[in-house]
Amino acid sequence: MASTTARLDLDGNTINPMTICMIGAGGFIGSHLCEKLMQETPHTVLAVDVYNDKIKHLLEPDSLPWAGRIQFHRLNIKNDSRLEGLIKCSDLTINLAAICTPADYNTRPLDTIYSNFIDALPVLKYCSENNKRLIHFSTCEVYGKTIGSYLPKDSPLRQDPAYYILKEDVSPCIFGSVEKQRWSYACAKQLIERLIYAEGAENGLEFTIVRPFNWIGPRMDFIPGIDGPSEGVPRVLACFSNNLLRREPLKLVDGGESQRTFVYIKDAIEAVLLMIENPGRASGHIFNVGNPNNEVTVRQLAEMMTKVYSKVSGEDSIETPTIDVSSKEFYGEGYDDSDKRIPDMTIINKQLGWNPKTSLWDLLESTLTYQHKTYAEAIKQAIAKPLAN
Ligand SMILES: NC(=O)c1ccc[n+]([C@@H]2O[C@H](COP(=O)([O-])OP(=O)(O)OC[C@H]3O[C@@H](n4cnc5c(N)ncnc54)[C@H](O)[C@@H]3O)[C@@H](O)[C@H]2O)c1
Numbered sequence: 550m551a552s553t554t555a556r557l558d559l560d561g562n563t564i565n566p567m568t569i570c571m572i573g574a575g576g577f578i579g580s581h582l583c584e585k586l587m588q589e590t591p592h593t594v595l596a597v598d599v600y601n602d603k604i605k606h607l608l609e610p611d612s613l614p615w616a617g618r619i620q621f622h623r624l625n626i627k628n629d630s631r632l633e634g635l636i637k638c639s640d641l642t643i644n645l646a647a648i649c650t651p652a653d654y655n656t657r658p659l660d661t662i663y664s665n666f667i668d669a670l671p672v673l674k675y676c677s678e679n680n681k682r683l684i685h686f687s688t689c690e691v692y693g694k695t696i697g698s699y700l701p702k703d704s705p706l707r708q709d710p711a712y713y714i715l716k717e718d719v720s721p722c723i724f725g726s727v728e729k730q731r732w733s734y735a736c737a738k739q740l741i742e743r744l745i746y747a748e749g750a751e752n753g754l755e756f757t758i759v760r761p762f763n764w765i766g767p768r769m770d771f772i773p774g775i776d777g778p779s780e781g782v783p784r785v786l787a788c789f790s791n792n793l794l795r796r797e798p799l800k801l802v803d804g805g806e807s808q809r810t811f812v813y814i815k816d817a818i819e820a821v822l823l824m825i826e827n828p829g830r831a832s833g834h835i836f837n838v839g840n841p842n843n844e845v846t847v848r849q850l851a852e853m854m855t856k857v858y859s860k861v862s863g864e865d866s867i868e869t870p871t872i873d874v875s876s877k878e879f880y881g882e883g884y885d886d887s888d889k890r891i892p893d894m895t896i897i898n899k900q901l902g903w904n905p906k907t908s909l910w911d912l913l914e915s916t917l918t919y920q921h922k923t924y925a926e927a928i929k930q931a932i933a934k935p936l937a938n
């Protein structure tokens with residue numbers, strides 16, 4: 550419950566309650582951010598989304614301690630004139646709305662580009678015209694591939710951090726060719742970042758851009774055939790969770806050699822709250838938000854998830870826990886991948902003093918405990934049903 554003592558920002562000033570228009574509030578990150586804002590702050594949230602399943606527990610019943618501080622507005626920002634009014638009556642807009650699953654980037658590139666660029670334009674326009682602050686969610690994918698990935702395999706420079714650490718104000722954005730439609734998302738995100746930055750430079754828009762580096766945790770995406778389409782392909786955490794729950798081998802795309810750093814959603818949300826409540830320190834900045842200490846290859850992630858799931862479910866792992874699949878088979882034509890993603894943390898450290906805390910093992914343990922509790926029974930029933938018929 551929100552504390553009654555005054556909240557202070559990082560400079561010791563009192564934080565006044567604010568109204569936040571949160572677009573995409575019904576998604577994975579939005580649901581955790583709404584939860585944090587309701588449980589720990591006095592702020593009000595106008596939660597905008599086309600779905601609200603992931604925030605239902607915050608909206609009902611009316612007796613919840615924060616009732617009245619969160620309102621759900623079911624609207625599609627593509628074509629709804631109510632959006633401007635909601636932005637106008639808020640102090641801050643946070644835009645999370647996007648198509649952001651890699652399986653869509655090469656198979657639905659038009660929807661991906663529209664969602665990540667065109668649909669964000671009115672949000673930016675209304676914030677700029679009404680002098681409202683904007684926190685916009687971009688992605689670590691804007692960095693694309695590392696410079697090091699273009700060096701010869703045996704080059705010693707590949708070991709030099711200058712060739713792979715990703716810095717907001719220094720690193721270039723390196724994407725594959727246009728035929729590699731994987732990059733439709735990254736490219737759309739890059740262009741909206743540039744437009745927001747330009748609105749700041751030319752028209753004084755107060756903005757913050759967030760580049761999340763693989764935030765994971767409970768409520769991420771969906772489990773195919775249970776709370777999402779049977780043929781759907783979510784992000785890796787949900788793909789591997791689904792395989793573990795169904796006792797199927799985890800599929801390693803192109804050998805599972807790509808590397809990622811994973812950060813626990815609850816750590817990352819702390820960083821967003823600091824941005825919300827410290828505008829003087831956050832405005833005009835682009836922030837990497839990730840955990841450089843949690844780097845693994847996708848193969849290592851699969852191995853660790855298999856061990857953790859065995860521990861939390863009490864079930865032995867299957868005989869062949871992983872299998873290799875080609876990216877063409879798994880994602881279709883036009884897929885490509887980021888080789889390695891380690892965030893530089895200098896700017897977020899200096900501006901907000903934020904550091905991630907949770908190790909990969911610990912965050913997988915709490916997340917897979919949630920997956921097991923939430924889905925194991927439903928999966929059992931789904932598997933038993935066709936047999937019974
Ligand atoms: N989760 C991550 O690790 C990660 C990494 C990089 C970037 N991001 C960015 O963070 C943001 C949120 O990501 P997420 O993981 O919560 O994804 P998500 O898919 O769970 O949430 C996005 C939400 O936006 C809503 N939405 C999409 N289009 C809409 C529209 N036209 N009108 C209204 N609502 C709409 C969706 O219904 C969904 O609830 C996205 O912009 C994404 O690109 C996330």
Ligand SMILES: O=c1ccn([C@@H]2O[C@H](COP(=O)(O)OP(=O)(O)O[C@H]3OC[C@@H](O)[C@H](O)[C@H]3O)[C@@H](O)[C@H]2O)c(=O)[nH]1
Nearest residue numbers: 649651688690763783784785788800801802807847886
């Ligand atoms: O079953 C699977 C799923 C995924 N993978 C691999 O696992 C890696 C991670 O895949 P994810 O689905 O989590 O997506 P990525 O990390 O590539 O991109 C994500 O990064 C940042 C955000 O902007 C987006 O949420 C998304 O684009 C990729 O190398 C992918 O090929 C598998 O090997 N097997």
